[in-house]
Amino acid sequence: MELLSYLTMFVSVSVIGMMTTFIMFGMIARRAVTDTKVAKIGLLIRQGAMAFLRKEYTILLAVIAVAFVALTLVFNLLAAGAYVVGALSSMLAGFIGMRAATIANERTTMAAKDDGEYAAFLTALFGGSVMGFVVASLGLLGLGGLFYFFVGSGAENFIQLVTCYGLGASSIALFARVGGGIFTKAADVGADLVGKVEMGIPEDDPRNPAVIADNVGDCVGDTAGMGADIFESYVGSCIAAMVLAFEGHAGNLLYVSLPIVLSAIGLMGSVVGLLSVFVVRTKLSAMLHNATYVAIALFVAGAYKYIMYTGLEMALFYSVLLGGVSGVVVGLLTDYYTSGKPVRELAEASQSGAATNLIYGLALGYESIVFSVMALAGVIYLSFVYGGGLYGVSIAAVSMLATVGITMSVDAYGPIADNAGGFSEMAGLGSKVREITDRLDALGNTTAALGKGFAIGSAALASLAMFAAYCKTAGVAYLDLLNPVIISGLFIGGVMPYLISALTMRSVGSAAWKMVEEVRRQFKEIPGLMEGKAEADYERCIQISTTAALKEMFLPAMLTILSPIAVRLIFGASGKEALGGFLAGATLSGILLALSMANGGGAWDNAKKYIEAGNFGGKGSEAHKAAVVGDTVGDPFKDTSGPSLNILIKLMSIISLLIATL
């Protein structure tokens, strides 16, 4: 194919994706919000989220400006420009997705009230799909454009440009994930500690001053943060594959373009998958699963056609298949550990108190990673041996993420359904509406596991591919584990995820503590608040989360960015090798920790919900109190520290890759 044909393909698929985005956006926005309470709460949340995002983005723009100058000096203006495009794309994806989520929240509630379950389900799903498709379309456009304009400008230059583009996406993702994660969990933990534990009022009760901040947090953390996160995984895995195509296949355009082509095929499959919910109407949970499976099946079939058509080796198709299938496998394992038998055992163990709940929950998180990581090890091995070497491994990573449009839609559906429940509670819409939103929420918890599986699995494969790309680019022929320089690097890299986890968890802890004090103060000083006669000062709580998030996101992010550079410099002549060991250590320890945190946190959350459903004494029982403690500890695990590590391992790799191009 000629370059122009590629561009035509990428742009048209991207446009189809964008159109899908806008249609979905339009479909949710056209629903009228007739309930004044819902409208008022919606406005509060939107305002809070926008206020936070405005401040956060102001800071990020300053970061981008500094990075632009630095990259111009170290590399050149073009590279710095690519960085800015990557960074702004990430911010844009996060912004649009979050905007859609804040609108979809209230509309889902209204749909549940006015038109029942199916309408509410579709509204939440379409709200989530905006995020999914904007990420896929923007990524495709950016990478496609870079490919068209610069692939002919020489391997070195092209690698540098796409890496800078990826760095833009990664660095913004880390800030957004850490900042959003601290915001949301400070509010959530703070709200729970006083509201549920001390005052005994239910979740999402409008009397709780932190309740709006909690909902804002869901938007800026779970949605905007996640969007930026997945965007960077998506482009990161493509970049690694393109770099390896230059190393292993001498820059043959068929190989260099393959990751972007696969992404395009996956996006088309995702569009069809999403449309399938209109065609086949069945049980809601089956519809969500079907949409994913349809997209994956179409993607695999399309990839097969393309590989046959272009005469690429069949081995690469095996990698495509491995990537697609293993994502589902990891997802199902995640599902089992976060909503299957282990969760019921965890709930049962809660009967002997918080300590037992904690011990079991931590053990569950540890155990849950065993098969997933072994599955990933299997994919790495098989896609290398049968799927075309290191390039094959990177193609497996790309394939896992190619259907990001739909997997991400399903994932983003969860927080929207969750928040819709909050709306119906806060606006007092009655138990019938609440029942609907509760069912939709429960649905989201199970299907989100599938999305998480893809996110974590792909992060592991993508960072490995990037690690390999680094070594090839840096001219490190092999990384001998018997070389103490590399062992030292491995150890230093291994502690980084622990350090970042410690910092982010403590940030959540201290911000939550401030939130607790503020909520206690309001209950004490605002007369009539507890009786529901006076209104809480929601603004102050939002302010506390905002300040904490913006202040505390810097240190973890800067440590992540600077540590690879420091290792490269400190080890002097053997810095290249030490950095290789460092990346391997950070990747291994990061994946293990991130996965166990994500699963443990999810299980604690669902164990609490299981008890709330009336098991082991139900709400208010000793078991429930213990489960609330576990859930609170799990919050920063699954929504702050764990996701931050996902980005950390990729960001470190991409920075190293960039250093290597120097």
Added chain:
Amino acid sequence: MELLSYLTMFVSVSVIGMMTTFIMFGMIARRAVTDTKVAKIGLLIRQGAMAFLRKEYTILLAVIAVAFVALTLVFNLLAAGAYVVGALSSMLAGFIGMRAATIANERTTMAAKDDGEYAAFLTALFGGSVMGFVVASLGLLGLGGLFYFFVGSGAENFIQLVTCYGLGASSIALFARVGGGIFTKAADVGADLVGKVEMGIPEDDPRNPAVIADNVGDCVGDTAGMGADIFESYVGSCIAAMVLAFEGHAGNLLYVSLPIVLSAIGLMGSVVGLLSVFVVRTKLSAMLHNATYVAIALFVAGAYKYIMYTGLEMALFYSVLLGGVSGVVVGLLTDYYTSGKPVRELAEASQSGAATNLIYGLALGYESIVFSVMALAGVIYLSFVYGGGLYGVSIAAVSMLATVGITMSVDAYGPIADNAGGFSEMAGLGSKVREITDRLDALGNTTAALGKGFAIGSAALASLAMFAAYCKTAGVAYLDLLNPVIISGLFIGGVMPYLISALTMRSVGSAAWKMVEEVRRQFKEIPGLMEGKAEADYERCIQISTTAALKEMFLPAMLTILSPIAVRLIFGASGKEALGGFLAGATLSGILLALSMANGGGAWDNAKKYIEAGNFGGKGSEAHKAAVVGDTVGDPFKDTSGPSLNILIKLMSIISLLIATL
């Protein structure tokens, strides 16, 4: 030197060590136990401990018998014999040390009552020193004997023999650590959950039916388990160094014998260090520290003399120095994180409840490993580059453990002082005695950190040295981290510590749950128990811990033993390389997890004690309740799962090494 001179040296130093052991044993045993209540409780604990050990050892003898047959078939009778000697030595060390501890407990209490603080201090220290010196003497004797009789029988044969000897020590250590760890924490957690949390009675209260089981647990877990653990580290690091001496120095006897000679010098230094407490009488805490520093200084000086005298290269002395100094550094870091400012912050955070205490404690554990692991990375790098290559790294490991006689004495002092407090409480000896034992206990908490630093640091270095020895012996010239076989191995190895932690933590959780039910039952069914008029059925509680420990120790131990063999076989032709990656992954992830668990657990324990000392509301406050939850979660962290991982990484290496000799 001739072989006979070596033997003379090893045997005489070992005899000096044994004599020290017996003198110490005699010094504590000759004190009369005049208080009948103390005598009765002491008898109960001794009987419980012996009953458990009898059952455990019966099982272990069966394990040894099976291993003997297997090793005879796969290797030969001699190798199987070496295994048995190693295994029995480990059991003997654990037994003698524990026996001394059970006697020293009550004598320390009596000394506090009859002769005051200094006498009690000495009794506890001497009790601990039995363990320290029996470990060092037995290890020296075993290794010295193997060296004398078999070093001339060819490299391959000798390596096989010492490895089998080490395997005996390691496999028993794992069983003892896991079994003892489950026993002690099931009792401890069970006793606390009902006693402190539900019934509101103090720690060590004789009305609590699990209180004797708790004290028995301290003996079989903290003392016997730890003795077997350190014994295997001690011989393991020597074995790795000897194997590397064959690889790097063609079996030159000066190099092969150096690790044993260093151990002998360290043992002499330890004897002098222990005696220093008679000579320089100052603040008790200073005396404990001085004893350690004197021993290390003498060891380093002696090693210098020996290296000069024999004309070995100066580089090896640098490794000796690095090993000695870095042990202290890691110990001081451990001390800071388990009793310094971070602990006070953790106590402060407890004010907002259990969840915050947990979040901060986990974060503390994660953060605490950063500098320690970096220090270890530095030692690895420096001892390789300046200290004689991989052999130098192994010499650093040996040096860290050479003064095990004294570091272990100080470490074992802790549980004895702790238990003495329990005795004075249970026997109702009044507040004056309790104050003395409390002070001695507090002292133990800080100085034990130093010992823990040595144990963990040396485990890391020893397993790395063993890992290198494996690669050399297996003929793996280099382990390329870019080879997906090795990456797969790295991932699979990385999850093993998580799996073992999950299993051991859940074992503690479920056994503690049974204990809780039994204690609740007794309080309900035994009339007058709560009022102190009736006696609890201690036996039943001991029984529960015993059954759980013996049943649950199998799976983790067998998984540890079989997984390296499985990896070697499953990966077929590339099994050697995969196993190398597997070991590296298990070592990295095991060290990170073990260290963070040990420090986190220690910090939770001390934060609780800090609050009990009257801070943040003192005993009975909300902060205290939260801290008790943290302490309970920390219990299996620091005394079951964490220590098990220390052994796991070495046992896996030694099994791999043994496979490689085939």
